[in-house]
Amino acid sequence: MFMFEKAIRGSRQYWIWLFCLLCVILAGLAFYLYQLNLGLGVTGMSRNVSWGMYIAQFTFFVGVAASAVMVVLPYYLHDYKAFGRVTVLGEFLAITAVVMCCLFIFVDLGQPARVFNIILYPTPWSLMFWDMISLSGYLLLNAMITVVTLTAEREEVAPPRWIRPVIVLSIPWAVSIHTVTAFLYSGLPGRSSWLTAIMAPRFLAGAFCSGPALLILFCLILRRTTGFDVGQKAINALSVIVTYAMVINVFFILVEAFTVLYSRIPADVAHLQYLYLGLDGNYHLVPWMWLSVLLAAVALALLLVPSWRRNPVILPIACLAVFFSLWLDKGLGLIVGGFVPSPLDTVTTYTPTLPEWSIVLGIYAIGAVMITVFYKIALAVHGEIGEADVHVPAVPAGPADR
Amino acid sequence: MKITRKDFLRLSGLSFLAGGAMEAARAIAGRSSAATESQSTPVAQSVRWGMVVDLRRCQKEKGCTACTDACDAAHNVPRLADPQHQVNWIWTQPYETVFPFIQNGYAEQSDAGIPVPLLCNHCASPPCVHVCPTQATWKRADGIVMMDWHRCIGCRYCMAACPYGSRSFNWVDPRPAIAHINPDFPTRSKGVVEKCNFCEERLANGLKPSCVDACPQKALVFGNLADPNSEPRQLLRQRFAVQREPELGTGPSVYYLV
Numbered sequence: 001m002f003m004f005e006k007a008i009r010g011s012r013q014y015w016i017w018l019f020c021l022l023c024v025i026l027a028g029l030a031f032y033l034y035q036l037n038l039g040l041g042v043t044g045m046s047r048n049v050s051w052g053m054y055i056a057q058f059t060f061f062v063g064v065a066a067s068a069v070m071v072v073l074p075y076y077l078h079d080y081k082a083f084g085r086v087t088v089l090g091e092f093l094a095i096t097a098v099v100m101c102c103l104f105i106f107v108d109l110g111q112p113a114r115v116f117n118i119i120l121y122p123t124p125w126s127l128m129f130w131d132m133i134s135l136s137g138y139l140l141l142n143a144m145i146t147v148v149t150l151t152a153e154r155e156e157v158a159p160p161r162w163i164r165p166v167i168v169l170s171i172p173w174a175v176s177i178h179t180v181t182a183f184l185y186s187g188l189p190g191r192s193s194w195l196t197a198i199m200a201p202r203f204l205a206g207a208f209c210s211g212p213a214l215l216i217l218f219c220l221i222l223r224r225t226t227g228f229d230v231g232q233k234a235i236n237a238l239s240v241i242v243t244y245a246m247v248i249n250v251f252f253i254l255v256e257a258f259t260v261l262y263s264r265i266p267a268d269v270a271h272l273q274y275l276y277l278g279l280d281g282n283y284h285l286v287p288w289m290w291l292s293v294l295l296a297a298v299a300l301a302l303l304l305v306p307s308w309r310r311n312p313v314i315l316p317i318a319c320l321a322v323f324f325s326l327w328l329d330k331g332l333g334l335i336v337g338g339f340v341p342s343p344l345d346t347v348t349t350y351t352p353t354l355p356e357w358s359i360v361l362g363i364y365a366i367g368a369v370m371i372t373v374f375y376k377i378a379l380a381v382h383g384e385i386g387e388a389d390v391h392v393p394a395v396p397a398g399p400a401d402r
Numbered sequence: 403m404k405i406t407r408k409d410f411l412r413l414s415g416l417s418f419l420a421g422g423a424m425e426a427a428r429a430i431a432g433r434s435s436a437a438t439e440s441q442s443t444p445v446a447q448s449v450r451w452g453m454v455v456d457l458r459r460c461q462k463e464k465g466c467t468a469c470t471d472a473c474d475a476a477h478n479v480p481r482l483a484d485p486q487h488q489v490n491w492i493w494t495q496p497y498e499t500v501f502p503f504i505q506n507g508y509a510e511q512s513d514a515g516i517p518v519p520l521l522c523n524h525c526a527s528p529p530c531v532h533v534c535p536t537q538a539t540w541k542r543a544d545g546i547v548m549m550d551w552h553r554c555i556g557c558r559y560c561m562a563a564c565p566y567g568s569r570s571f572n573w574v575d576p577r578p579a580i581a582h583i584n585p586d587f588p589t590r591s592k593g594v595v596e597k598c599n600f601c602e603e604r605l606a607n608g609l610k611p612s613c614v615d616a617c618p619q620k621a622l623v624f625g626n627l628a629d630p631n632s633e634p635r636q637l638l639r640q641r642f643a644v645q646r647e648p649e650l651g652t653g654p655s656v657y658y659l660v
């Protein structure tokens with residue numbers, strides 16, 4: 001198998017870390033079996049809020065997956081050399097995120113055994129069909145690209161020429177996955193808070209700041225734990241990308257808010273009111289949404305000052321703020337807020353239950369295992385070819401080897 | 403053959419013109435065909451099942467649940483303790499939440515709180531059918547929007563798409579919550595979506611829907627909307643009727659006389 005031998009050699013901390021993740025995965029699996037047995041009634045979802053954490057997390061991670069384009073595009077199209085080392089990390093992050101997305105969809109199905117009905121009865125007028133095509137295609141493209149480029153790197157030869165068109169194709173494809181995901185929601189006539197043309201652009205802007213923010217965090221952790229350095233130039237460039245994307249993201253949110261609030265159409269206002277002020281005595285999401293706003297403000301303040309953005313202490317704080325601000329905005333408010341109030345004006349509280357959280361955490365742990373193993377492989381290849389300019393330990397390892 | 407730049411420009415100009423002409427021709431043809439189509443629609447579609455709900459009659463019977471009871475018994479609809487897991491085929495909801503657009507600020511005293519029977523509208527252009535990734539829900543030629551409970555994967559995309567809240571998901575196993583199982587109608591498993599089927603199993607035998615027969619006030623009038631002489635069509639000619647959210651273009655087959 002593809003260089004997996006690199007992943008089975010590691011230090012004690014490496015194995016302890018993997019073992020902890022395995023425990024979280026097993027807990028998630030146990031709760032999934034429980035859900036399978038009793039039905040989705042064990043979650044906090046209901047008649048009126050019929051999609052919850054699972055679909056919201058799916059949406060968020062499609063964004064993380066799409067964001068790989070932010071390193072792939074400069075590196076391959078503009079030959080931006082500084083991204084030489086970070087690109088493969090971005091692609092691995094994309095692969096992991098897509099797998100997580102598929103898992104989030106899968107655990108949300110009421111009849112998971114019938115999932116292949118989507119393929120058995122292909123329905124091109126359903127956006128979900130296209131989402132399946134775009135996600136699986138994206139997974140395939142990125143898997144192909146990483147295997148081919150990394151193998152070439154290990155053999156110390158240039159990658160075969162045919163891979164270049166594949167890489168170029170992966171760029172619009174990345175945009176397509178998040179666009180199609182936005183269309184899942186924005187094409188529905190009865191949900192006024194989703195029925196907006198800015199949905200896809202907003203998704204992309206959110207993706208292009210939260211994904212690279214996560215990538216920066218991973219790079220900083222790698223530098224700390226393994227000594228593998230993607231280079232300060234790459235990190236600085238990524239932080240500029242995060243800054244611009246975050247500014248555009250906030251701008252899009254404000255544009256949307258203006259349209260809704262100035263036009264004052266009650267059905268549209270109600271959703272925003274529920275999220276930010278509370279509706280009918282229901283304030284469940286209000287603190288979280290304001291936390292998201294606060295984090296966005298903090299992130300912008302820290303990122304917009306160039307010297308702060310380059311500061312090794314401030315940058316990770318800003319990245320965390322970006323990530324969690326968007327996690328709350330897109331991974332919670334957007335989906336749940338679209339269902340409340342319901343078409344019949346009902347305000348329903350949605351609170352994720354313990355099984356739901358455990359399953360979500362289990363999928364996160366699967367993602368963490370994948371990232372750990374993938375990054376270990378990537379680093380081992382880099383270590384093997386022994387680049388002179390950086391110190392890379394022969395077998396990089398650490399408690400958080402990712 | 404060598405094509406000079408000038409030739410090329412000329413050629414592309416010509417093809418552009420030709421393309422434009424074809425577009426125009428198509429547009430004209432399209433308009434005329436659309437016109438003939440709209441004239442011939444009632445002929446092409448000879449049956450479109452629909453319902454007219456007379457709220458004035460319904461209102462006379464205070465606290466009545468006859469339609470819901472009849473439907474639930476006929477279709478093995480469970481009665482679950484948790485309202486958030488409830489499965490509804492035909493049920494009631496207060497007037498002001500169903501028709502927010504009729505609220506003028508002064509009429510509430512008379513209408514507020516009146517229970518309005520709700521059911522699937524069997525839309526002419528049903529968003530639920532458009533989004534379903536497996537065609538587990540589809541529209542029949544006679545306008546009934548159907549569900550295949552053996553194909554449904556339980557993704558609930560149709561529930562997000564339906565602008566009327568007409569669809570219910572089986573969050574738990576419904577069978578223990580059915581008081582008396584009707585052996586002539588299938589029960590559902592957990593994890594699938596269901597909704598009103600306009601009693602297609604009764605229509606096939608020439609019967610009217612259960613709710614229509616059960617209503618003591620004859621407030622539910624069922625018939626063929628494509629037939630100008632049908633009972634619902636006569637009512638729609640005589641009285642002022644509304645549909646739920648017609649501006650969405652879904653074309654509901656259920657009308658309300660208010």
Ligand code: SF4
Nearest residue numbers: 522523525528530564
């Ligand atoms: S009312 Fe809802 S479920 Fe019924 S056909 Fe229309 S969109 Fe579909």
Ligand code: SF4
Nearest residue numbers: 534554555557558560
């Ligand atoms: S829940 Fe079932 S009927 Fe509804 S969209 Fe999904 S597969 Fe189709």
